[in-house]
Amino acid sequence: MTKQHLYLVDGSGYIFRAYFSLPKLTDPQGTPVGAVHGFTAMLWKLIEELNAAEAPTHLAVILDAGAKTFRNDIYPAYKANRPPAPEDLVPQFPLIRDAVRAFSVPCIDQPGVEADDIIASYALAALAEGFNVTVVSSDKDLMQLVQPGLDIFDPMKNIRIGRDGVIEKFAVPPEQVGEVLALMGDTSDNIPGVRGIGPKGAAELILEFGTVDNLLANLDAVKRPKLRDTLAEHAENARMSRILVSLKDDLPLAVPLADLTLKDPPHGPLGAFLTKHGFRSLMAKLGREMEADAAGPEPAPDVAFTHKDYETVTTSERLAWWVAEARTRGLVAVDTETDSLDATRAALVGVSLALEPGLACYIPVAHKKGEGLLAEAVEQLDIPTVIAALNPLFADAAVLKVGQNLKYDLIVLRRHGVAVLAPYDDTMLLSYALDAGRGGHGMDELSAKHLGHTPIPFKAVTGTAKAAITFDFVPLDRATEYAAEDADVTLRLLGVLRDRLWREGGTRIYETVDRPLVAVIADMEIAGIKVDRAALARLSAAYEVEIAALETQIFELAGGPFSIGSPKQLGEILFEKMGLKTGKKSSKTGAWTTDVTELERLAGDGVEIAAKVLDWRQNSKLKSTYTDALQAQINLATGRVHTSFALAATSTGRLSSNDPNLQNIPIRTEMGRKIRYAFVAEPGHTILAADYNQIELRLVAAIADEPALKAVYAAGGDVHALTAQEVFGEVTRDTRARAKTINFSIIYGISAFGLAQRLGIDRGEAARYIELYFSRFPGIRRYMAETIQGAKDCGYVSTLFGRKTHLSMINSKNAGERQFAERAAVNAPIQGTSADIIKRAMARMPAALADAGLTGTRMLLQVHDELVFEVADAEVEAASKVIKTVMEAANLPAAPLAVPLAVEIGTGASWGDAH
Structure with missing residues (x-):
């Protein structure tokens, strides 16, 4: 007879993990259910995986019943520093209990005690009845329970922890963990412990003295006088902490062990629960079909993820079978594994393929075993063999290639001699076209959201911190489970997302x-x-000199040296030592506020040291973030910097640049502008910068249908001069500059307070400017009002090309959240349409340059409204014409505008010279 095995799930950890890792969702009744959805998916996954592995016989979910327990009677400040649960999580607690019961799994709590106490009581009772017990939790306190027959399963790290694991973590066995916890205390639970004693010191003391009581009874034997005095001073805290960390393990069992028998999820109750809360992807796991909702995903295939079924391909014969089968089917999902996140430097370690849900493989090419000079290859195919086999498949126009963040794989494969040609789909971009503003578009999040499945975490196979390894040292069995699952998930996501695209109007933008x-x-x-x-x-070097000079000046003004980079020390200098009276303190830390807004305010009031600190910060950032960092990021093989453009990182459709971020190089100061001069052309070439002129203001004029602004752009006039004339009654250098600030501020929904700060005027005057602006340009006020109302009605706004930005907080009862969403609603159609236009220009550019025979011209960067090219000197004139033509017509024919687009071209030996 199989031995009975009880799993006790610490539900609180699952709840908060679900809440903070998944987007905010609401059910058809308008109730927040993001945490409920995530919790349900994770519990279901746990039950499935346990059934596939160990087939537990009994299972229960244990939850906290309330905030106050018997420990508060012992120590009123217990957990007093914990913030209350988020407002939108509170109504989800009872729904999570409903979810557990819908699985026919007991959900147990008890007033006056914590979930840990209930877990301890059930665990010991089950051990006494001859059960094996596994506690599913990441809570270190529960490691006290580990003993023969009882282990911990940490779902965050996907590892099991037995006696050796406890000793590795705490340096003491499980029976002494409580003693260590009592000495070190716990800030999250507000357990005082002994001040100054950390995990290492606590373990050393307990290994020597055995228990807290024995330690305190033998303080004379503590060798270090300072430590001895500290222990004597905090002895009562140590004794009380020992009581607080002890688990109450003798509670009566509210539900008998026999009633914890694990059953298959009952379709009726579970289906009713999922249907009620609109969990369509989870309904698919029951094999049910639901009526399509225009805003909801279609059900995912009802196929479990069985990692042991994935194949490790190590022979040419099996590789040929997978390639032939993919070409026969006309569909393959692909993913690459590498030794680096930098696609332009990463070495290819392996390739995974998936042909249908559950049918996936991993093809290793560069795995090793051993370390350093002793590292040797494992049994696998060599890279040339794999490349030769994959090239015909990935170039086949009759095969749809599918990836998640496919750009990364394209770069890696191309660098290794494999060209991935159309047709292809990218599940990340499909999600982006459908759900911008509804959460992230990474594979793990999409899998949890649409498939009800949490993929194996990368760190679970490579480790963390000092123990981390690169993927080429991951054993093939674990590498196959991880890599093939990625391709499998990607293929399944394609079915879910592709079916939504046409129904939800995402086809054109995608x-x-x-x-x-x-x-x-x-x-x-x-x-x-x-x-x-x-x-x-x-x-x-120049920044270093300037920084040193500024430090000398700041120290003179402060009356002595201090750490300028320390907000705490700076606050003390400004508001205590120098006695400035207008400072304010952080409500959280109690420290003086010295952020950029506060320093700019002080500088505006004539406080010289504040202006110097702002200059010091700016120059320090320029040096560390750009001039120093960029030198380290030059690729030694190419002599060039290779930034990574994120295609789905913003809610409006804009690209973002990372590693290094070339979109945030400051250009308002002379020192900042100098950085662009370091970006140069190769010999015989020129840098060409093509910049849309005031594209967002032009789009405001067109989208808001404001006659005065449309007329000035149609006539090629100066919109800032028009605003200066309308608002200030005259056009001077000063009024035009102020008008420019007003033009760019109002379309972003700036408040009178914000405009007052930007212009250095009082709030009343700023409010008057805003009102005067709207009276002169009423179309803009009308656009803003109609756009906000439209967003409130349907939950999203759209660009001229149909890109949707979802605004989950647009109807929030919290004024701050709602106002933020309203500003985003006004801005997103403008900024998003601008982003769509430049992206359409980029997509058309390679063909246009090729058709013109401009083989010496290539596009290098996209920065806000600007495209940067490297052009052969002989092609500069011709390339300028082609680039300008493509960019100025990028909106056509899809979205004709009532105002013309204008592009300014600059050229030079460097990026700086091109401006």
Whole structure:
């Protein structure tokens, strides 16, 4: 007879993990259910995986009944520093209990005690009845329970912890963990412990003295006088802490052990629960079909993830079978494994393929075993063999290739000699076209959201911190489970997301804007841009001199040296030592506020030291973030910097640049502008910068249908001069500058307070400017009001090309959240349409340049409203015409505008010279 095995699930950890890792969702009744959905998916996954592995016989979910327990009677401040549960999580607690019961799993809590106490009581009772017991939790306190027959399963790290694991973590066996916890205390639970004693010191003392009581009874034997005095001073805290960390393990069992028998989830109650709360992807796991909802995903295939069924391909015969089968089916999901996140440097370690849900493989090519010079290859195919087999498949126009963040895989494969050609789909971009503003678009999040499945975490196979390894050292069995699952998940996501695309109006933005950019951006990242290391080094030296001079001036003004980079010390200098009276303190830390807004306010009031600190911060940031860092990021093989463009990172459709971020190089100061001069062309080439002129203001004029603004753009006039005339009654250098600030501020929904700060005027005057602006340009006020109302009605706003930005907080009862969403609603159609236009230009650019025979011209960067090219000197004139033509017509024919787009071209030996 199989031995009975009880699993006790610490439900609180699952709840908060679900709440903070998943987007905010509401059910058809308007109740928040993001945490409920995540909890349900994770519990279901746990039950499935346990059934597939160990087939537990009994299972229960244990929850906390309330905040106050017997420990508060012992120590009123117990857990007093914990913030209350988030407002939108509170109504989800009873729903989570409903979810557990819908699985026919007991959900147990008890007033006056904690979930840990209930777990301890059930665990010991089950052990006494001859059960094996596993506690599912990441809570270190529960490690006290580990003993023969009882282990811990940490779902966050996907590892089991027995006696050896406890000793590895605490340096003491499980029976002494409570003693260590009592000495070290716990800030999250507000357990005082003994001040100054951490985990290592606590373990050393307990290994020597055995228990807290024995330690306190033998303080004379503690060798270090200071430690001895500390222990004597905090002895009562230590004794009380020992009581607080002890688990109450003798509670009566509210539900008998026999009633914890694990059953298959009953379709009726579970289906009713999922239907009520609109969990469509989870309904699919029951094999049910639901009526399609225009805003909801279609059910996912009812196929479990069985990792042991994935194949490790190590022979040419099996590789040939997978390639042939993929070409026969006309569909393959692909994912690459590498030794680095930098696609332009990463070495290929393996490739995974999936042909249908559950049918997936991993093809290792560069795995090793051993370390350092002793590392040796494992049994696997060599890279040339795999490349030769995959090239015909990935170039086949009759096979749809599917990836998640496919750009990364395209770059890696291309660098290793494999060209992935159309047709292809990217599940990340499909999600982006459908759900921008509804959460992230990473594979793990999409899998949990649409498939009810949490993939194996990367850290679970590579480890963390000092124990981390690169993927080429992961054993093949674990590598196969992880990598093949990625391809499998990607293939399943395609079915869910593709079916929604046409119903929810995402086809045009995906097919004509986002997907075509994958190959274009991959080319740009591979190309990179040349950087003059010597120029950067000179700038770093100049910044260093300037920083040192500013430090000397700041110390003179402060009356002595201090750490300028320390907000705490700076606050003390400004508001205590120097006696400035207008400072304010943080409600959380009690420290003086010295952020940029506060320093700018002080500088505006004539406080010289504040202005100097702002300059010091700016120069320090320029040096550390750009001139120093960029030197380290130059690829030694190419002499160029290869930024990575994120295709689905913003809610409005804009691209973002990372590693390094080339979109945030400051250009308002002379020192900042100098950085762009370090980005240079190769010999015989020129840098060309093509910049849309005031594209967002032009779009405001067109979308808001404001006659006065449309007329000035149609006539090629100066919109800032028009605003200056309308608001201030005259056009001077000063009024035009103020008008420019007003023009760009109001379209972002700035308040009178915000405009007052930007213009250095009082709030009343700023409010008058805003009102005067709207009276002169009423179309803009009308656009803003109609857009906000439309967002409140349907929950999203759209660009001219149909890109939706979802605004989950647009109807929030919290005024701050609602106002933030309203500003986003006004801005997103403008900024998003601008982003769509430049992306359409980028997608068309390679073909246009090729058709013109401009083989010496290549696109390198996209920065806000600007495209940067490297152009052969002989092609500059012709390239300028083609680039300008493509960019100025990028909106056509999909979205004709009532105002013309204008592009300004600049050229030079460097990016700086091109401006």
